[in-house]
Amino acid sequence: MRVFGIDPGSERTGYGCVETDGSRHRIVMCGAIGAPASASFSDKLFEIHRRLVELLAECRADSVAIENIFYAANVRSALKLGHARGVAMLAAAEAGLTVVEYTPAEIKRAVVGYGRAEKQQVQHMVKLLLGLAAVPSPHDAADALAVAICHVHSLPRGTPVWGPPSGEPIRVKPDPTSWRRYRPARP
Amino acid sequence: MRVFGIDPGSERTGYGCVETDGSRHRIVMCGAIGAPASASFSDKLFEIHRRLVELLAECRADSVAIENIFYAANVRSALKLGHARGVAMLAAAEAGLTVVEYTPAEIKRAVVGYGRAEKQQVQHMVKLLLGLAAVPSPHDAADALAVAICHVHSLPRGTPVWGPPSGEPIRVKPDPTSWRRYRPARP
Numbered sequence: 001m002r003v004f005g006i007d008p009g010s011e012r013t014g015y016g017c018v019e020t021d022g023s024r025h026r027i028v029m030c031g032a033i034g035a036p037a038s039a040s041f042s043d044k045l046f047e048i049h050r051r052l053v054e055l056l057a058e059c060r061a062d063s064v065a066i067e068n069i070f071y072a073a074n075v076r077s078a079l080k081l082g083h084a085r086g087v088a089m090l091a092a093a094e095a096g097l098t099v100v101e102y103t104p105a106e107i108k109r110a111v112v113g114y115g116r117a118e119k120q121q122v123q124h125m126v127k128l129l130l131g132l133a134a135v136p137s138p139h140d141a142a143d144a145l146a147v148a149i150c151h152v153h154s155l156p157r158g159t160p161v162w163g164p165p166s167g168e169p170i171r172v173k174p175d176p177t178s179w180r181r182y183r184p185a186r187p
Numbered sequence: 188m189r190v191f192g193i194d195p196g197s198e199r200t201g202y203g204c205v206e207t208d209g210s211r212h213r214i215v216m217c218g219a220i221g222a223p224a225s226a227s228f229s230d231k232l233f234e235i236h237r238r239l240v241e242l243l244a245e246c247r248a249d250s251v252a253i254e255n256i257f258y259a260a261n262v263r264s265a266l267k268l269g270h271a272r273g274v275a276m277l278a279a280a281e282a283g284l285t286v287v288e289y290t291p292a293e294i295k296r297a298v299v300g301y302g303r304a305e306k307q308q309v310q311h312m313v314k315l316l317l318g319l320a321a322v323p324s325p326h327d328a329a330d331a332l333a334v335a336i337c338h339v340h341s342l343p344r345g346t347p348v349w350g351p352p353s354g355e356p357i358r359v360k361p362d363p364t365s366w367r368r369y370r371p372a373r374p
Contacts, residue, residue, distance in 0.1 A: 045273055046280040075265040076257060082269015083276065086232055090274050093233040 001155075002028060004061035004097075005148030006052070007140050008084040010041070013048050014140025017059040018130070018148040025152060027130045028059050030141040045087045052091035064092040065151035067143070068101035102150050110150035122146050188342075189215060191248035191284075192335030193239070194327050195271040197228070200235045201327025204246040205317070205335040212339060214317045215246050217328040232274045239278035251279035252338035254330070255288035289337050297337035309333050 007014035016030035035047040056064070066088060072078035092099045105115035111125045123135045123142040129149055136142040194201035203217035222234040243251070253275060259265035279286045292302035298312045310322045310329040316336055323329040 040286075042276040042280040042286045045277050049277055069266060070263060072262045072266070075259045075262060078262040078265035079256060079259070079269040079272070082266040083273030085266070086270030086273030087277050089229040089270065090232050090236055090277070093229040099227075099229045 001152075002059060002061045003148040003151045004056060004059060004064045004092075005144040005146070005151070006064060006066045006088045006092075007143040007147060008048075008066065008081065008088045009140065010044055010048075010080045010084040011037075012138065012140050013052070013084055013088060014138070014142070014144035015052065015055055016136070016141055016145030016148050017055075017061055018145060018152060020152045025129055025149060027132065027136075027145065029055070030136050030145055032138050032140045041083070045083055048084055049087040049091050052088055053094065056091060056095045056097065061095075061097060063151065064095075064097045064099045065147045066092075066099055066101055067107065067147050068103050070103070100151055100154075102147060102154070106154075107146050107150040110153040111146050119143075188339075189246060189248045190335040190338045191243060191246060191251045191279075192331040192333070192338070193251065193253045193275045193279075194330040194334060195235075195253065195268065195275045196327065197231055197235075197267045197271040198224075199325065199327050200239070200271055200275060201325070201329070201331035202239065202242055203323070203328055203332030203335050204242075204248055205332060205339060207339045212317055212336060214319065214323075214332065216242070217323050217332055219325050219327045228270070232270055235271055236274040236278050239275055240281065243278060243282045243284065248282075248284060250338065251282075251284045251286050252334045253279075253286055253288055254294065254334050255290050257290070287338055287341075289334060289341070293341075294333050294337040297340040298333050306330075 002017055002019045004015065004017045012032045012034045014030075014032045017028035018025050019028050033048050033051045035044040039047070066085065069081060072081060089099050102110070108117040108122055109115040111129070112121050119139070123139060123146070126132075126142050126145045126149065127135045130145065136145060189204055189206045191202065191204045199219045199221045201217075201219045204215035206213050206215050220235050220238045222231040226234070253272065256268060256272075259268060276286050289297075295304040295309055296302040298316070299308050306326070310326060310333070313319075313329050313332045313336065314322045317332065323332060
């Protein structure tokens, strides 16, 4: 089963596709979509949508996971983010895929095991869970992979997946020694 | 010359196309796009985008005008509005059309002549300027026509238009007796 995660942004939209056999996850692709800073806002949206349509067709995802935002610095940045998120959801709907939304806390809880984890902890767990040599760069790509992993971890037990069925429930065992380093320093 | 105005909203998106020969304006089409309340948010966006693509092709507009929002009740409603606005701008970009944005004050100033006019005054002027028998309904359609008229009135003098060039600058002469009725009552 393949889950395509999207971390939308009008300047840079991260994406990451994760394949799972029910117990192990592997990365299919990840990256970020950006348009030249000089491009008009509608051209930036056009580019985000065009690339997402291409990528969704390329990776043959089964579902799309996207972060659900309730907070933004101000109304103006919420509006801008909404535009990018709108064309991303549209690309998924056009591909006939279900869009599943997760709050930042849900993503952190599913990936790190702690809803108020730091961004770096999440990125480090993405690296560990996918067996990568380094944290995916740019961070938008890592954030998109985190949303995809969150969806994989949120699937009800027994959801049919591709590959050899392991029969085991999906279990996340973070290495406590490795992520302690990323624990925020106490004030 | 034809200008397609859009008043985006996730529940209902108004649209209105205005044709001008440089001095007189006429309505080409107007209406509102809505999806069933039970539809998922991504399906609503899909419907808004699909219909706008169809309508833009049908009315063969030269440019698209859309309201530029800086204010919303809260971040959540700004985000929702941003989604609808994003797919609307995308439809215009896909049709190869320039998207021109106007603030609510610019629209009011161009249509009524007063940047802090009431919504009803704007709708009434839309009716007068387009020689309609009644204010277009629903109000989202009237608001979209107002954005289109704003763009028509904002065109620099000498912009080539279809139809007989009148040589006259576009002039708005509101009937003072008719819109006084819509003036808000003093507190």
